[in-house]
Amino acid sequence: MKLTGKNISISSRAKIGKNVQFGENVVVYDNVEIGDSAIICNDCVIGEPLASYYDDPEYQNPLTIIGRNSLVRSHAIIYAGCMIGDEFSTGHRVTIRENTIIGKNCSLGTLTDIQNNVRIGDYCRLHSNVHISAQCSLGNYVFMYPFSVMTNDPFPPSETIIGSHIGNYTQIAVHVVILPGIHIGEHCLIGASSVVTKKIPDYSLATGNPAIILRDVRKIRALGKGHPYPWPQRFSRGMPWDKIGYDSWVEAGQEAKVE
């Protein structure tokens, strides 16, 4: 987090935007592009080369993009081939493997570990220590909490993996496991420590091992506070409906624009 830029190592084949700040010991490899006003904190590695780097003398690092106004906290390692949108932020010691695509306004918590070829939409928030296996996908406005996992291998170990998917606006509580190839719909809430073993329709509250659908999330009542779900109607910090409210934002057709 000391933004002195001491002992940094920036490839001459990287493109660094305006007003980018670097912490100490940052390493930026070939073919990385960092957007304007991004902050890359101490000891981060951007564009970490793929495994073939170690033995292929002709190795070329694939294009890696970090969006504008991003804040990458210390010790993140972002592999080559990742494309990450604007306003990205992370905690510490995040790892993102190669060829993963992340939309705009996303944040990843401390220790979160994203494998290769993952797709994450816009405005997603993954808290500390989330693990996403290769080829999984998330829509927009998805929140995942610590130690939740998306998996991809129905018969481990195998060469034929099949990523799981989480739909827009869905909340995945702590310690949830989503089994390989499983599709969770939009606006769902999956309870703590659940194991999701089959397709979950939109607006479901599901919990347990295996996860059972308990009810429609719109029927959940919070003592003295009415209906907490769908959550965008009561929570807007950092979300695109922050100023106008979710319902107005949807009516104005903004939702369609983002997605």
Next chain:
Amino acid sequence: MKLTGKNISISSRAKIGKNVQFGENVVVYDNVEIGDSAIICNDCVIGEPLASYYDDPEYQNPLTIIGRNSLVRSHAIIYAGCMIGDEFSTGHRVTIRENTIIGKNCSLGTLTDIQNNVRIGDYCRLHSNVHISAQCSLGNYVFMYPFSVMTNDPFPPSETIIGSHIGNYTQIAVHVVILPGIHIGEHCLIGASSVVTKKIPDYSLATGNPAIILRDVRKIRALGKGHPYPWPQRFSRGMPWDKIGYDSWVEAGQEAKVE
């Protein structure tokens, strides 16, 4: 762990006690106080500035305290505003967010991740990879094991969080989840992978998802070894009753003094 003090960066507005040792690349920010004879190993960051540091030109780092005789192993990141007692020790890559208060003689294992505004009493031991959400609290002599989590948000995402609490002497096994606002009593044992969904009275053995109270811990029998709980009667390493035994220590009124 190389205590050469090479390439360290200590703010002129930090107070460093006598005989403090620093590893390489350590960073100590403004308004940090480190007690006598502490060891701060390689690549640690003490007093990491809060988010407003990045855009507030008037930013002032709040007071941060690390107690005497502490051993902070490599790559710990301790945010500004934390107050940590004497004889503190950590594994590697620990993260402690801002304004967290930790008592004396505590230890945190490798990768453990403590969020902001947490309160931890004295003589607590959190093993590897424990996650404590913001505003949770622990009493004294609490042990937590890997991948256990204290949560704080009953209807995620929300702005109104409510921390969970663990009472004195309680043992939280691996992979336990404590739901938001839940209060666990003293001298409890919560079994592996349990999800604690309601208040747990003192001396309970509870296990399962949701956790069910099975019996009084004092009725647990270990084959050929009698009653293992309450554990302080048979385990004293590093505890204040180490020399005299737990019962004598309680009789001497020492327990009341510590708490």
Next chain:
Amino acid sequence: MKLTGKNISISSRAKIGKNVQFGENVVVYDNVEIGDSAIICNDCVIGEPLASYYDDPEYQNPLTIIGRNSLVRSHAIIYAGCMIGDEFSTGHRVTIRENTIIGKNCSLGTLTDIQNNVRIGDYCRLHSNVHISAQCSLGNYVFMYPFSVMTNDPFPPSETIIGSHIGNYTQIAVHVVILPGIHIGEHCLIGASSVVTKKIPDYSLATGNPAIILRDVRKIRALGKGHPYPWPQRFSRGMPWDKIGYDSWVEAGQEAKVE
């Protein structure tokens, strides 16, 4: 991963093989031996001294061995007294505590945390964020997936721990907990989020909390693909039967040789 060898610190009492490459800031302590053609990436620590290093002026670092052709990715911390075989590879931020013995051709994923006095056989693959407690043991060809844990303390906290064991060829899915002293047989498949509370015989599919044996793994059917287990008959990447097939390899008596 920048293999410039800048700012490295290699003890004069370490033995470094031929063609070994070092990343930046690597530290190698006394009595470490690194085999030929190994690559030790940025910020790794090899031979991290034990706790007595901090207060014993006569401290001697025990022998630590890293095998030939190993690739240790950035920020690994490997304690003194570890013996690790050839062709070892790791992800980032791996921690291995003292006196752990690991066979040949093993790999450990990012954030994996191996405690002291663990024994791991040959050709094991531990993915991201696996936690192995002290004195646990694994056979050969064992795969473990993220957030799985082997435990060792039946009545925490205690001074008398008893490691759990996983037999050859067994697959441990995500978030599995193996209770202290439990023995899992060969060729088993333990389902996601299971808690293994009793001995599991060879070739068992077990799942749940507590884990129940559902059937013989050889009776599992994959839609349109026949029987996926035993897995060595269909998966050979990086395994010693890669060129000749598992059945031929067993018939040729190679299995006996390796084990």
